[in-house]
Amino acid sequence: MRIAAQARTEGFAKMRVTVPDAVPQIAARLAQFVDAGRHGQMGWMAERMHWRGDPAALWPEARSVIMLAELYTPRHDPMAVVGQPDRGAISVYAQGRDYHDIVKARLKRLGRWIVAEYGCEIKVFVDTAPVMEKPLAQAAGLGWQGKHTNLLARDLGSWFFLGAIFTTLPLPSDAPEAQHCGACRACLDACPTGAFPAPFQLDARRCISYLTIEHRGPVDLGLRARMGNRIYGCDDCLAVCPWNKFAREAAEMRYIRAEGTEPPLLAELAQLDDAAFRARFSGSPVKRIGRDRFVRNVLYAIGNSGLPALREVAAGLLDDPDPAVADAARWAVGRLA
Structure with missing residues (x-):
């Protein structure tokens, strides 16, 4: 044909x-x-x-x-x-x-x-x-x-x-x-x-x-630990x-x-504000979920990392204006305590 x-x-x-x-x-x-x-x-x-x-x-x-x-x-x-618990898994x-x-x-x-x-x-x-x-x-x-x-x-x-x-x-x-x-x-x-x-x-x-x-x-408490470090898909x-x-x-x-690039570090992603998130994921499907939902996912991954060094990263978002982000930060800090 x-x-x-x-x-x-x-x-x-x-x-x-x-x-x-x-x-x-x-x-x-x-x-x-x-x-x-x-x-x-x-x-x-x-x-x-x-x-x-x-x-x-x-x-x-x-x-x-x-x-x-x-x-x-x-x-x-x-x-x-x-x-790699210090990095975020984004769907292929x-x-x-x-x-x-x-x-x-x-x-x-x-x-x-x-x-x-x-x-x-x-x-x-x-x-x-x-x-x-x-x-x-x-x-x-x-x-x-x-x-x-x-x-x-x-x-x-x-x-x-x-x-x-x-x-x-x-x-x-x-x-x-x-x-x-x-x-x-x-x-x-x-x-x-x-x-x-x-x-x-x-x-x-x-x-x-x-x-x-x-x-x-x-996200339901019973599912967060099973998400591992999967932050998008x-x-x-x-x-x-x-x-x-x-x-x-x-x-x-x-x-x-891109050849030679590594998956992103959770510590860096957690610190993205709205403008930095939009700039980093411009032209990417990730952009459509917005900064708040994305950082919420990152904090679940931090809580699942088992890495005490990331506890302070999560603690820095305890007072985030978005309630789901603040909730995820409390959960992550508690998991890493």
Whole structure:
């Protein structure tokens, strides 16, 4: 297909096609997830369930959905930082430039080419719209949702972003992908907080990615110690997947942590004010959670470090204007006392 060739020219690793109504089961699955309260504070999931549960309703004129994979495979061991208690673990996808900007620009270039070649209409989506990208990607044959609910593929591993192009152009659909997890439990057993009630199910309220990024206010006391030094996201369930032995190297260098750089020191991050936080994480996905939530996470990591030298760093934030930061500082000081 000419579109697939152009997608590769634009830098995408893989492309597959499905139809907007290929996943009628997702509405019921989403309703069960929300009814159980497993979405936590992500109210936008409940507010836009009609569109999220029915991709065909998002744009009724669309006839095809083009799903694309964008690699961000790390060149270092993503779990190595977990053994460095004085440093903060930031999820691999957020160690470089914001993928929303890069993938969306790439999708728009591909979309403009499709419009020029075929005279159709398109809409592009990257993560922020009410689109269930992972079920659509599985229906398109791009990969399958593993037991950790993330998408993985036999030829890509775990480390890739998803982009979607809805179009009025009727295209032949690819065959859906079956799941190939077998009896493996590596991702389920690796989760530090037990966020998987059962295979293929996630309770976001216990997920470190949710807790460090989406959750506002203090984190439950029973979960803080399990967060370790993870201060933005968590890669554990992705990193242990055996299918990563087939992962391909990322071509986009803007996602990759600069060669020779070390993960950031907790002592430095804890002292960031709002202006310094914005400057340090300009152009990074980290910026969107704001200084207060980020420093709260840093203080949990300091409390988990077991390093008495960091106690004074935490003590310096006992009177922070943000209540969650001050609470995290008290907790960290108490842990290191």
